[in-house]
Amino acid sequence: MIQAQKGTKDILPEDVLTWQNMEQKANEVFSKANFQELRTPIFEATELFARGVGDSTDIVNKEMYTFEKSERSLTLRPENTAGVVRAYIEHGFSRLPQPVKLWYKGPMFRYERPQAGRQRQFHQVGVEMFGSAEPSADAEVINLAVKYLNELGLNDLEIEINSLGCPDCRAKYREAIKTVLKPYLPELCEDCNFRYEKNPLRILDCKVDSCKKIFEKDEVQKVILGDFICPECKEHFEKVKEYLTALNIPFKENKLLVRGLDYYNRTVFEIKSNNLGSQNAVCGGGRYDSLVETLGGVSTPAVGWAMGMERLFSLIQKFKSKRLDVFVVSENIAETFKIIDELRTNGFSAEFDYANRKFKKQLDKAAKTAKYALILMEDELKSNTVTIKNLDSSEQVNVSRDEYLSYIKI
RNA sequence: GCGGGUAUCGUCAAGUGGUCAAGACCUCGGAUUGUGGUUCCGAUAUGCAUGGGUUCGAAUCCCAUUACCCGCCCCA
Numbered sequence: 001m002i003q004a005q006k007g008t009k010d011i012l013p014e015d016v017l018t019w020q021n022m023e024q025k026a027n028e029v030f031s032k033a034n035f036q037e038l039r040t041p042i043f044e045a046t047e048l049f050a051r052g053v054g055d056s057t058d059i060v061n062k063e064m065y066t067f068e069k070s071e072r073s074l075t076l077r078p079e080n081t082a083g084v085v086r087a088y089i090e091h092g093f094s095r096l097p098q099p100v101k102l103w104y105k106g107p108m109f110r111y112e113r114p115q116a117g118r119q120r121q122f123h124q125v126g127v128e129m130f131g132s133a134e135p136s137a138d139a140e141v142i143n144l145a146v147k148y149l150n151e152l153g154l155n156d157l158e159i160e161i162n163s164l165g166c167p168d169c170r171a172k173y174r175e176a177i178k179t180v181l182k183p184y185l186p187e188l189c190e191d192c193n194f195r196y197e198k199n200p201l202r203i204l205d206c207k208v209d210s211c212k213k214i215f216e217k218d219e220v221q222k223v224i225l226g227d228f229i230c231p232e233c234k235e236h237f238e239k240v241k242e243y244l245t246a247l248n249i250p251f252k253e254n255k256l257l258v259r260g261l262d263y264y265n266r267t268v269f270e271i272k273s274n275n276l277g278s279q280n281a282v283c284g285g286g287r288y289d290s291l292v293e294t295l296g297g298v299s300t301p302a303v304g305w306a307m308g309m310e311r312l313f314s315l316i317q318k319f320k321s322k323r324l325d326v327f328v329v330s331e332n333i334a335e336t337f338k339i340i341d342e343l344r345t346n347g348f349s350a351e352f353d354y355a356n357r358k359f360k361k362q363l364d365k366a367a368k369t370a371k372y373a374l375i376l377m378e379d380e381l382k383s384n385t386v387t388i389k390n391l392d393s394s395e396q397v398n399v400s401r402d403e404y405l406s407y408i409k410i
Numbered sequence: 411g412c413g414g415g416u417a418u419c420g421u422c423a424a425g426u427g428g429u430c431a432a433g434a435c436c437u438c439g440g441a442u443u444g445u446g447g448u449u450c451c452g453a454u455a456u457g458c459a460u461g462g463g464u465u466c467g468a469a470u471c472c473c474a475u476u477a478c479c480c481g482c483c484c485c486a
Contacts, residue, residue: 003477058484062411079486108486113411115480124486191483205484260485270486277480284486308486329445359444367446377444391446 007112007120009310017319022309023105025151026125033144035101035127040083042107046073052082052295054262056198063110076109081263081288081304082295084128089297098131098300105309117279117311125312126285128304130292135236138267138287139243141303145271145283146249148307152316154273157282159249161269162257163237164201164286165229170265173228174200180223184214201258215256224255233266240267263288267303276311283307325410327366328352329359330376339376339386346405350374367391372408 004010011019027037046066053060065076077083084102087093093100105125114120127144129137142159149157164170177200185193189208196203204215204224214220227234244251251269259268268286276282285305292300325348330336336352343350351369353362359377366373375387380398388407389396399407 006477063484110485112484113482114478115482118485122486126486208482278482279485281486306486311486360446361439363444363446365446373446375445379444387445389445394446396445 007114030103038102046075100130116277123309124306126306130302133301135239159251160254165233169230204256263291324370326350327370329362
């Protein structure tokens with residue numbers, strides 16, 4: 001027996017309505033803000049992700065689905081920002097009126113050990129905004145995330161924001177952290193020692209208790225809470241917060257929030273839920289002003305985010321599939337087809353029994369699945385009528401074939 | 411990559427070495443052949459993830475493998 005592969009899942013018919021709702025709401029919310037959908041390929045050149053996402057990240061280092069085909073190295077997209085940026089450059093979007101505002105949805109692939117809220121094939125919906133370095137762009141994009149979540153009925157999620165500063169101030173911060181933590185290196189965990197060299201900012205993300213204790217020391221706190229960011233970055237951040245406040249969006253500043261992808265600068269943010277288990281982020285994003293240039297385009301500021309749709313799915317209220325409008329009960333297949341076609345053409349959902357069951361069984365099935373039973377047995381056929389039975393009220397009428405449609409009220 | 415857990419019908423499950431592997435839901439058939447969702451009756455795993463072993467005897471014990479779940483890491 002061949003099964004779905006580890007970390008992949010079938011989205012079953014019973015869940016599809018809920019998924020369609022997530023997609024439709026995305027379209028509605030983003031369209032209203034004049035964001036347009038962009039659909040990029042599922043696979044891209046491996047190099048795009050190596051350069052775009054950053055080769056110090058786990059995503060690029062150990063989680064990519066990479067394969068060779070006719071001497072090219074290709075990779076199933078592990079995220080979509082790099083692909084969107086590639087398309088932006090390739091189609092000369094920099095010549096379009098700026099900002100260029102895009103959104104996307106679709107499957108992403110990461111080779112990880114699956115667990116709650118983490119699959120190997122998963123879906124993201126995301127928003128990217130190019131060409132504005134203004135804090136209003138950051139706020140707009142966060143605003144859209146919140147609007148979208150609200151539309152899905154999620155109102156009590158925690159929003160955390162932070163500013164990583166620009167490359168200059170980040171370098172200063174990195175050095176300050178390295179200096180203050182240096183004496184504690186032997187006490188920090190193995191991972192932290194590794195991070196110390198590779199990405200010192202991420203040390204502060206560590207969940208090991210003994211490490212956390214060290215971060216609580218006064219001198220470390222002083223560095224963490226200290227104002228390392230330059231005046232320009234600080235002003236940008238202050239404006240973002242001002243706009244969020246104006247939008248009535250509650251947020252928490254989290255100085256420890258550092259995102260795992262290399263391309264972020266200045267504003268970063270996450271939206272979390274307590275109902276997700278250990279993978280608790282539904283949304284993550286931030287500003288990435290250097291990525292377009294890194295990938296070969298003209299220097300273009302940008303900001304965006306992505307949400308995990310499976311995580312969203314587990315939080316939102318599920319839709320139940322609709323009851324069928326009409327079930328045709330008959331033993332004459334040819335006449336049934338005529339009626340069925342007429343019903344569907346007139347906007348009703350309609351079905352009949354394909355198994356040649358007896359009258360009683362057919363009505364039984366109608367009662368279980370539909371709002372109306374349309375009876376088309378010998379008597380009706382003879383008199384050129386149909387019997388419409390309301391299966392909730394049990395009322396039924398016998399009416400002519402010309403006017404029965406008006407007796408079906410949905 | 412590391413740690414923990416679980417695997418019995420489409421689904422949820424009982425079963426802890428010895429009669430034909432409970433039960434429930436779903437599905438299907440029937441209760442004298444044109445009026446239902448209730449009820450009643452019946453059907454449905456020679457099979458207990460797979461492969462070995464122990465034993466007179468194994469779903470039940472042992473070993474290996476595989477799959478899935480959960481946590482770490484990382485991320486959405």
